[in-house]
Amino acid sequence: MVLQPGAGTPPPDDPTLAIRQARPVWPLPPPPANQFTGPQIQPRTDAARVAGGIGLLVVPIVAFVLAYLVPTFRTIALSRAEGSRIFDEEQSIGPANYEEVFSEGLFFDGIAHLAGPIAVIVFAGAVLAPFLAWLVHRSGAGVRGVSRVLWALAAVSFTPAALSTAWLIERVVSESSREASVYDWTGLIAGVVLGLGVLAGLAAQRAGDGRRTGPVLVVAGLSAIVLVATGLQTFAFGSLSGLPAGAPTPVAQILDGIHFGLSEGVAIAKGVLLLCILAVLGLGAAVLFAAARLRIDVEPGPDGPARPAAAVAAVVLLIAALAVIGSFLSPWLSRLGEGGEGETDWWFLIRHAWGRPLAASAIGVGTALIGGFALGALRPFGAASRWALLAFAPWLLVGSAPLAAAHLDAISPEPGEFLVIGWYMPRVWIAIPALFLFTALFWGLEDRRRAALAQGAPPRAARAAFIKAAWPFAVLLLLAALLVNANDLVWQQATWQDLAGSAMAFALEEPDFEHSGVALGYPVPVLAGYALAAAALAIWYLPRLVVRTGRS
Template sequence: MAPAPLPGARREPGGALRIVLGLVLLGPAALFMVISLVVPTVQTILRSFERAGPARAAGGGPLPEGEFVGVDNYLDLFGNDEFWKALAFTLSLAVIPLVVAVVVAPLLAGALDRAGTWPRRVGRVLMSVPLVVFSPVAFSVAWLMGMRDGGLETTFGELTDPGSARVAVVAISGLTTFGAVCGLALLGYLAVLRGRGPGRRVLPALAVGTIAALATFAVSLQAFSSVYTMTRGGPGRSTQTLSLLQFSRAFMLFDFGHGAAIATVTGLILGVLGIAATLIAIIAALRIDLTPPDRAATAPDDPAGPVKRPGGPLRTLVAVVALLAVLAVVLIGAWPWLSALFSSPDPRASASTVDARTYVNTWVPPLLGALVSVGVAFTAALGVGGLRPMGRRSEWLLLPFAPWLFVGIGPLSVIGFENARSLDLINTFAGLVPPTLISVPALVVLTLFCRGRAPVWQAQVAAGAPAAAGFLRVVVVPALPLATLLGGAVVLINAQGLLWPLLVGSDRDNATAPVVLVNELNQFSRLGVSLGFVTPLAVVIVALLALVALQITYLDRLAITIDRPVTASAPGVSTPHPGAEPMTPPVQAPPPGPAPQPKPEHPPG
């Protein structure tokens, strides 16, 4: 047994060693950020001041350096109506997802939370389905085929007319992403509502809602897969987004300077959004706590765990109606995809277009990339959020990563393609691995979680528990399910992405499922493959079972809270309230024994 600390002694967990280990764990993430984010960003900015003609860039071998033209690319860009029209249409794609993220999702979360434990868990389970099956390419192809053959053009109009095409793409994009956006936002809002006391929910709710809005806007700003699949930016460039404009300039006209200029502008906007979201999380002192399972109702300020509140029939009815309404919209958006799953392929298409290699190309490179990017983020989060090398200011170590919080492959694709070509990775299996070596969103989320677990570990060490074993048990092990969840999300997102595999794996042997599906759509009026091969049944079942298990046993216990003071639950024992961060150990109670006698007072005289 560890010796009990002396009365009044203060014992910090690790001291200088804790600081050193925290910075060491952060080191790989910082190195990978420089390699895969900082350097490509600088290369993109430098490339934006150059211009290479089509004849020079289209040939084989290494790409030329290009001619320095100063800010001419930016002057041409901002003086061209095509850029402003693309920006306006890109912003219109964010309207429906923003409404879902900041209005629909919090209302649904409030209804489910007030209904009680089981309605909330049923809602979690049902809203897990659109997260697992969502594929922007498959959903867009299904809607496009339905508009060709199923009469859906009467709903939104013809895609051959610029005006109706814009309305159709915005509406279809909003419907197909409705379930995924609502399901993701629901996770955050339900975690906010797990915090006890109405006064403890206002600031976290505002912070989470603002971050959700910024993230939704950032994702919409990089929209590529769905619009490329449906319209290629047409007709008459009426549905061209910033990503499509960058793609056409860089990879169709081989004007890498203009493409890099568009990427730089987009990356600048995304960087500001990422810094803003990170500052909100730091200044609001957000943390993610792991609360005990629901228990019987007791005193509302009891720190033992969340109170299980009976919902009542009226609250349950409201939750059921709200959930059914959301699921109805989700079903409308997914209905063409569900119908196409059972349609017969085009007999003129080759059955050999999809084989085992296609599945390997689709899923193995994203899995390898997630193991690296999320693994490095996990170790860095343990160092920053768990060991806390800078004390209460440790979260400021996230700020150097913040500009790339919302940056996807799009703004880095021009330089990413050039680097892959110079390394002879085009049309190779290794080239399909996503080039981003660190997942910044996973780093931020895991850091907030480890920050919530750190006070518990610090309190145990202050009471005499071993530091290393306690850190493993209290911080590392509880964070593993969340890291696994984030890794799975990275795998699904990258496997369903279209831009990177379209650039580096366009030949038949290295094509992924989304690329094969787009190619089939270009060649035949009817698909030669089923839409189900993009999201294989085995993958869907495994992912859904894992997510449902996490929803019920783990995610339902997460609570997003803010810093608040420590409360003592018993004399001589200091219990950290969920969200508290005692940077100094609690003062030990005096040992049992006879109380010290007061000194006798001398009578006045």
């Protein structure tokens, strides 16, 4: 039935009608794209997150200022002071020490002698390791599992002094016709370089088809930068072997000048120059890290079917690589039970040589964990939170040597006195590499947690999954930091607490080599613990790690 318009009512088509009759059209058009907004993944206006993130950042910032920023300014001041401690007062002489460094040329000769070995380890870690990881990833679950365990065991063979001593003794005992070379160090460290490179490459390969190119290239680029910085700070092999003879390594020049007080100002100036080179490398690594939006996720799941050709190639290359690495490690492995002259109190050695580094590692990694959670999970600066790491970047790859003088000056009872004897912890109040890695991990896990909440998961379950995925990574970084700090021969020699290194250096001067002291560098109980931890992580945790880049 159609109703006719009543008296005084304008007809429906009257142009004076203000509101026309709505005629529905079927099907209804979709609502505008901006009509309904889903929950924001990163609410920049969330005051609680911003306040919490900035509040937590206070902890790593304070640690960073104490461990790196203040010592850097002090190092620069010392590098402009008179070059001998015979003066009662510190006197500034301007850039004279730097002028002497440049006129002498020994510092740059030392870097030039390291160029070849650095190129070798960069090729191994940034080219060969990703290629091996690509083959292993395509080889099936069995080959992947065995490879992860073997490379994890190779990665924990980090004991520079013991490796160098055993290798040098073996060359004398075997009456080798080839003289020792600085290139030998690349073979001794190949297990660590290839092991870490393959494990990182496997995590990048798990990003998935069509999405792994970015992670693989970023991981390779970061590996190359890190290996260059590590090579520039080579010390243990050169300290024990005296190589290269023509020009000691930069770190050896720095420590000798500070240790023996012959030209402290010049040595500290060399430390500042090395610090500048490492700062450039650190900034480059940080920019690549942030620009690529690198993040680490923990995601179980299959990695694709096996490809027979890749499996065969992976097994052949794996056997060949491990054979070469084994030939360099065999002198050390054959002398694992050799202590120093006299009876060794192993508990005393472990307590002093590993106890204080453990405390320093726990502090440094714990501080980095807090900072990484603030930047990666709370994200107080939104999507730009990664770029806050640029403040720490110049010191990302800095070891003990460039700032050794400032740290010794800080613990010395007399200002400007660098002769410090005692059991002092490494002054690493924040592990900056761990800060970057924790930021990447918490970023990936926070994305996963928020996605789970958006899909209706209970908040408690999402939070528990976050913690369950994160704590093994914290243990992994703690073990890595302990291994590095316990083998920090620079700090040990600077504070005259190098029991293992001194015993091994003394053994190299003995004609019979009966008491090499090799076991002191990596006590068997500690080595066994690391081997078990590496195997456990390789079986239960590392297969779940994924490195991703680009937008979430």
